[in-house]
Amino acid sequence: MRAGAGSLRLYYHPLASFCWKVLIALYENDTAFEPVVIDLFDPNSAARLRAVWSMMKFPVLRDDGRGHTVAESTIVIDYLDTHERGPVRFIPADVDLAWQARMWDRFFDAYIHEQMQRIVGDALRPADAKDPTGVGQARDQLRQSYDFLETRMAGRKWVVGDGFTLADCAAAPALFYANIVEPFAGSHRALTDYLARLMRRPSFARVLEEAEPSFVMFPLEPKPSRVVPEFTG
Numbered sequence: 269m270r271a272g273a274g275s276l277r278l279y280y281h282p283l284a285s286f287c288w289k290v291l292i293a294l295y296e297n298d299t300a301f302e303p304v305v306i307d308l309f310d311p312n313s314a315a316r317l318r319a320v321w322s323m324m325k326f327p328v329l330r331d332d333g334r335g336h337t338v339a340e341s342t343i344v345i346d347y348l349d350t351h352e353r354g355p356v357r358f359i360p361a362d363v364d365l366a367w368q369a370r371m372w373d374r375f376f377d378a379y380i381h382e383q384m385q386r387i388v389g390d391a392l393r394p395a396d397a398k399d400p401t402g403v404g405q406a407r408d409q410l411r412q413s414y415d416f417l418e419t420r421m422a423g424r425k426w427v428v429g430d431g432f433t434l435a436d437c438a439a440a441p442a443l444f445y446a447n448i449v450e451p452f453a454g455s456h457r458a459l460t461d462y463l464a465r466l467m468r469r470p471s472f473a474r475v476l477e478e479a480e481p482s483f484v485m486f487p488l489e490p491k492p493s494r495v496v497p498e499f500t501g
């Protein structure tokens with residue numbers, strides 16, 4: 269494991285999809301960090317997160333060496349790319365690939381990840397507070413995004429350029445959970461092959477292996493699975 273210049277602590281939960289995005293980046297470059305697993309239902313554990321980031325959202329990276337608290341998954345990965353640089357560059361050095369990596373990161377967060385979260389979040393609401401309209405809109409957005417991505421990923425290994433970037437870190441958790449709540453493996457070949465490639469990537473395979481004991485906590489059926497999807501259309 270590469271020793272970081274500072275001492276890094278990551279506040280996260282092993283089932284939380286935005287935390288996976290940052291774990292992938294940390295594992296890609298074998299970056300040393302102290303894991304702090306947060307259970308929001310445990311007041312003592314929640315207090316640990318509140319002490320560093322009172323917004324109570326994770327992931328949060330605390331860099332004691334440099335005295336920084338870094339929130340928002342995209343910004344954490346950007347920070348790692350600057351201060352804990354390893355062989356994998358999440359923001360490519362080429363300026364045009366750099367903005368493309370940032371653009372596709374935004375795409376995956378806004379049009380896949382957050383839509384998937386709306387559907388999962390609705391499953392956690394009480395029966396008298398469901399939002400079928402919002403869930404329907406999220407499903408429509410996901411399907412539109414799948415069609416768009418199918419074109420983008422045809423003939424491509426990773427989202428931007430030839431290498432694994434920030435955009436792929438964002439894509440992995442978003443597509444993994446999206447394929448559960450609004451499956452695409454029966455309709456979108458290039459997208460399914462891309463998700464399979466992501467799941468075989470050692471960094472993401474490790475995240476999934478570590479998360480597997482928590483898969484039972486997922487509030488919808490089917491539960492998440494490490495079985496790599498195949499196109500069935």
Ligand SMILES: N[C@@H](CCC(=O)N[C@@H](CS)C(=O)NCC(=O)O)C(=O)O
Pocket residue numbers: 284285286287308324325326327339340341342
């Ligand atoms: N935009 C934020 C989203 C973070 C987020 O939604 N995290 C979820 C876990 S995946 C969370 O903190 N959930 C706890 C809560 O909302 O109470 C990021 O990219 O880091």
